Amino acid sequence: MDVLNRMLAVAHDHPSAPAVWGEDQAVSYAELATRVRRIAAALDVCSHPKVLVYLPQGAEAYAAMFATLMAGGYYAPVNLSAPPARQRSVIDQFAPDVVVTNAAALDKGGLDARSFAGAAMVDTRRLPPGGMDEAKASHDLAYVIFTSGSTGEPKGVMVGRDGLSRYTDWAIAAMGVTRGDKWSQYPPISFDLSVLDIYGALCAGAALYPFTSETDRMMPARAIRRHGLTIWNSVPSVVGMMMQARQVTPENLASLRLATFCGEPLSPQHLDALFAAKPDLVVHNTYGPTEATVSFTLIKLDAEDYRDHCRATVALGDAIPGMGLHLIGGATGDEGEIAITGPQLARGYWRKPQLTSQAFRPLAIDGGETPAYFTGDWAERRGDDVYFVSRMDNQVKVHGYRVELEDVNAAVRAATGRAVCSVVAKGDIHCFLEAAATDIIDEAELVARLRGALETYAIPKFFHQMDSLPRNANDKIDMKALLERVQKDAP
Amino acid sequence: MLKSPYELVAEALGCRPETLRPDSGLNNHPMWDSFGQLNVMMALEENYGVPVDDDSIRAHQGMAGILKTYETLTSDAGR
Numbered sequence: 001m002d003v004l005n006r007m008l009a010v011a012h013d014h015p016s017a018p019a020v021w022g023e024d025q026a027v028s029y030a031e032l033a034t035r036v037r038r039i040a041a042a043l044d045v046c047s048h049p050k051v052l053v054y055l056p057q058g059a060e061a062y063a064a065m066f067a068t069l070m071a072g073g074y075y076a077p078v079n080l081s082a083p084p085a086r087q088r089s090v091i092d093q094f095a096p097d098v099v100v101t102n103a104a105a106l107d108k109g110g111l112d113a114r115s116f117a118g119a120a121m122v123d124t125r126r127l128p129p130g131g132m133d134e135a136k137a138s139h140d141l142a143y144v145i146f147t148s149g150s151t152g153e154p155k156g157v158m159v160g161r162d163g164l165s166r167y168t169d170w171a172i173a174a175m176g177v178t179r180g181d182k183w184s185q186y187p188p189i190s191f192d193l194s195v196l197d198i199y200g201a202l203c204a205g206a207a208l209y210p211f212t213s214e215t216d217r218m219m220p221a222r223a224i225r226r227h228g229l230t231i232w233n234s235v236p237s238v239v240g241m242m243m244q245a246r247q248v249t250p251e252n253l254a255s256l257r258l259a260t261f262c263g264e265p266l267s268p269q270h271l272d273a274l275f276a277a278k279p280d281l282v283v284h285n286t287y288g289p290t291e292a293t294v295s296f297t298l299i300k301l302d303a304e305d306y307r308d309h310c311r312a313t314v315a316l317g318d319a320i321p322g323m324g325l326h327l328i329g330g331a332t333g334d335e336g337e338i339a340i341t342g343p344q345l346a347r348g349y350w351r352k353p354q355l356t357s358q359a360f361r362p363l364a365i366d367g368g369e370t371p372a373y374f375t376g377d378w379a380e381r382r383g384d385d386v387y388f389v390s391r392m393d394n395q396v397k398v399h400g401y402r403v404e405l406e407d408v409n410a411a412v413r414a415a416t417g418r419a420v421c422s423v424v425a426k427g428d429i430h431c432f433l434e435a436a437a438t439d440i441i442d443e444a445e446l447v448a449r450l451r452g453a454l455e456t457y458a459i460p461k462f463f464h465q466m467d468s469l470p471r472n473a474n475d476k477i478d479m480k481a482l483l484e485r486v487q488k489d490a491p
Numbered sequence: 492m493l494k495s496p497y498e499l500v501a502e503a504l505g506c507r508p509e510t511l512r513p514d515s516g517l518n519n520h521p522m523w524d525s526f527g528q529l530n531v532m533m534a535l536e537e538n539y540g541v542p543v544d545d546d547s548i549r550a551h552q553g554m555a556g557i558l559k560t561y562e563t564l565t566s567d568a569g570r
Contacts, residue, residue, distance in 0.1 A: 214545045215548060218528065218532065218543070218548060244530070245533060447520060456525075461522060461524070
């Protein structure tokens, strides 16, 4: 069932049920639907409008997303915390017909209305009266989410509306979501993990709790307790943060029935801590890139059996119905690059046909050819389980976010004019710079300059100066030697 | 005896104290990211009794705010 129709049906059947909680009060489903209809009417400036959602996570942003679908359009959400240059790159590439925003969001994002030249502006605080009664004919796309690109320019993943609706139907059934559920909304709306929260909760009548306050974001387990949340969805490193803050306690997790993870490898230590605090918790580990509409595998774990599915990381699970996970190019059929097939595949990259044809290629299966997305993730099968092994390129994950190391190197090179090479060890980016020992680099000043070019999570945590970077026999910078050096020195 | 702010923050971030300056803070020091800020707040709570709430997190996102809290605590203790 289409996601818009699902949400409107909930609003029709349960108008007073809480849809999105703010600090003190909830927006009901009836209020959400009214807001969706009013924004949709304001978006009706052309057929299939391209809509930029320039709002912080919360009821207005979610309403803008559904409103775009109602207006027959598709949207791109922006991370208001991203450096202005990054935001502008997304805006320039997407070239929206309409921007949904308000003064507070513009202030938070650091841009002004002139940054959106040529686009119609819809102010969520000054909506015209009236609303859209009937949804317009839908577009093939639902949204375009921009992720890190190897050239330093973000690339937009075009996700289809059918794929989104299909994924949402599956998620609601697999997670057993009910109207009684209270669901966290932790990931930023520019990160596709938020898609599960927004559509999973609001298409099933659950109450969504956006984590917007500094305290909730820093101490999420305390917020789980305060709100009595039943469903938690995040990248695994947030559990690491909870563990670091000694928050993974029976008291904090008492209300939780389901924790679901995606975006980076889940570690057995995360599960040890979660099940020790909450033995009857169910954990869903899922895997999937933005190009497969959030995720396409699932393994359900409980305290009794989770150790059977742990190696260095936790198993990725099986492909969900209709989707396919294939290991391609390995010496045996039990290892290889993960290729994905099925109806959740994205339509490619926004206005980047070459990149699209590189990553989305036909896969020979059973004598025929099927469209597939080649992830660049190498995996191995052990028994019935598939485990992530490593990336095949320079892309890494930091707190679940994609980072292209060449993107980092280019920014540091531009800021310093020096030869640089970055590697990742234990989730931290280490950047090596070629500089004489007497030539002291001011790290604080360098970080300040990098903030203008890179997302916060992509800024290296460690800088190392070397007289000269090690080279291999082909005179290329020897990344293996650099990695060994940081792994040897790491605590 | 309270730990000095530079010592406390350096320990929380896992960096050398000499890399910290009065204007160091969240996202302008290599180690001071959101995870680093969590460690800083935990250290402030444990050592200076600073509560973890929105106002306090905003007030202690840099050395300047932490130095101010330290000055208040030490001057109160001296009275």
